[in-house]
Amino acid sequence: MHSKSAASLILLSLFGTSRATYILPRASPVGSTVKLDYGTFHGLEDHTTGILYFRGVRFADPPVGNLRWRAPVSPPSTQLGDVKATQFANACISATQRRVTSGTSEDCLFGNVYVPINTAVSDGLPVMVWFHGGGFQSGSTHDAPPELILHSSSNPMIFISFEYRLGPLGFLGGTQINDDGDLNVGLLDQRAALRWVQRYIGQFGGDNKKVTIWGQSAGAGSTMFHLIANGGDNEGLFRAAMGDSPSLSFVPAFNEDYDVQIFNQYASFAGCGNQGANVLSCLRSADANTLASASSQVLAARPSTLFVFAPILDGKFINERPVEAYAAGHFARVPVVFGSNTNEGAHWSAELRDPSANTSMPNATEDTVFNFIRGQYVTFTQASVNRGFELYPLNSFNGSFSLQGQQMYGEVRYICTAGMITGSVSKFTTAYQYHYDNPHLGSFHADELDAFFSPPANADQNDLALFEAMREYYTSFVTTGTPSAENAVAWDRVSSPSGSSRILFHPGGIKMEVVDDVLNTRCNFWHGINQEMET
Structure with a gap:
């Protein structure tokens, strides 16, 4: 007896020509x-947990020896x-490490794939790809457990x-890396990693x-x-993008004095400063411990800068700085969700x-605030900070230079960035912005991650309900393109260049x-310089 196709089985059922039951x-x-x-x-x-865990899946060759800076x-x-x-x-070596410690290595290009347990290869599930934070200097995937996210999703992913x-x-x-390597x-x-997903995720049941x-x-960031x-060409690698507290860092060109000096300093600390060409x-050819030591010495030599190493203007992959690119519309036309926290x-x-840049010192002044901001954006000028002080008057912060400085930094680096991205993208496709504010557990940088990975023991019922709703909004955006949560308000899309309105x-x-005029004016100031x- 010949096997019957699915189509013929459906026909048999429709026309009643057979009482037999066929199991596909x-x-x-x-x-x-x-x-x-x-x-x-x-x-x-x-x-x-109902999850298949594939941890430590290598996606590239070890970037060691001659593959360093390639x-x-x-x-x-x-x-x-x-x-x-x-x-x-192993996680990648942090910039702060003085030596290679257990659990870290140069050989660190691995991914972790988490799949619902009953997934079939042909299911074609949506995929959420996570890149950890840490100032481009530290962090790893090990602090992002998948259970809460996958369990909160109404649709499998x-x-x-x-x-x-x-x-x-x-x-x-x-210039040396530009000439003989990659930036x-x-x-x-x-x-x-995203190209790896394109090539292999189908074998894990993804689309x-x-x-x-x-x-x-x-x-x-x-x-x-x-x-x-690539001027906004995402190569079809993703259909949407999300970001919590996007970091608008200082983006020098690879051949500017700033980057050249850091290269020379790093090479010198690694014992390679006298090698010429x-x-x-x-x-x-240096060993990894030597490079780790050199890195930590570079950071120590720059005590007013939080993050010395970050993306740079390379003229190839990143050929335009973020503020200019978003203003010009040079970005991938995909839906986005971005947001930030109150503090x-x-x-x-x-x-x-550096005490001269530490605004928590009792003798802090306007100069301390300026030194703090300039430590992160080294080309920031006195004239600009004076204009900034007019927008952030000290009497609005109870005379506290610490509070004044933190508001300026929080807005230029993270808060205004979320508004810039969502406001710009909203001109072409759907964009959603959020504002996380939790007086009970805190609304500092990274506090919202409690919702997705590790709710603290002192979270109350209101916190837990908020966290569940946030996970539902995020996962529904991944699976359907529209963020929604059961028993929660509809999340309206951004409809103005300021990123308003936001949830x-x-x-x-x-x-x-609504994003108020005060914040909008401050963000326009930062993006105007x-x-x-x-940036």
Whole structure:
């Protein structure tokens, strides 16, 4: 007897010509073993969480030796055979490390794929890709557990997180690297990871046409840069982008004095400063501990700067700074969600070892505030800060230079950036902005991540209800393109260049709000001096 096609079975049923029952074969399940063309990965099937965990999946060759400061080689060029993929692999070396510590390595280009347990290979699930924060200098994927996000999604989806090179190994500038290597390799790692998703996610039950990228802080800065990279050509790598507290950092050109001096300083600390034309060869042959020590010494030599290493203007992948690119419309035309927290700028200045830039000092003055901001944007001028002080009058902050400085920094770096991105994108496609404000648990930088990964023990019922709604908004945006949450207000899209209106994530009271004129005026000021600030 010949097997019948699905179409013929439907016809038999419709016309009543047969009483027989035919059971179609079930689509092939993903299961805990996935075979790719360069290796077979054996993950963990956890029936308690209902998730398949594939951790430590290599997506590129180790970026060591001659591959330092070069674009990642992805997919891996050698056969890996059978790989146990149940535990996290090494995280990338942080810029602050004085040596290579356990759990970190240069060999760090790995991803983690989390799949609902009953997924079939043919299901074509939407995919959420996470890039961690840490100022482009630290952080890892290990602090982003998938359980709450996947369990809150009304529709099944896949969650993936990727490591990328950090600090000088990811974002060192200078003409030598431009001439014999690649700049912004940390961003190129992320881009390679997204190409890996395009090539392989189908074998995990995902749809490579339904990818949304997401990140926080430097991770949100990353999604901001991926939107404008290649002049706005996203190569079909993602259909939407999200960012929590997108970081508008100082973006010098690779051949500016700032980057050249950092390169020379780093090379000198690594013992390669006297190598002339061979300095990069020397750096590529140095051991990893030597490079880690050199990195930490560069940071120590710049005590008024929070993040020395970050994306730079390379003239190729990033050929336009963010403020200019978004104003000109040079970005991928995809829907976005971006937002920020009330107290984004708090605590940062107090971390600085330079007392002349630390506004928490009892003898702080306007000069301290200026030194704090200039430490992050080294081309910021006295004339501009004087104009800034008019927009942030000290008497509005109870005479506190600390509060004044934190508001200025929080807005220029994060708050105004979310408004800029969403306001610009809204002219072409759907954009949504949020404002996270939680007086109970705090509304500092990264506090909103409690909702997605790790609600604190002192979260009350209002907090937990807010967190659930936030996860529903985010995951529905990934799966349907429209953020929505059960028993919560409709999230209206942005309809003005200022990023207004935006949703207020507040425990016991989610609602829409308008971006007020005061904030709009301040943001216009910061973005109006973007060429001076190199943002």
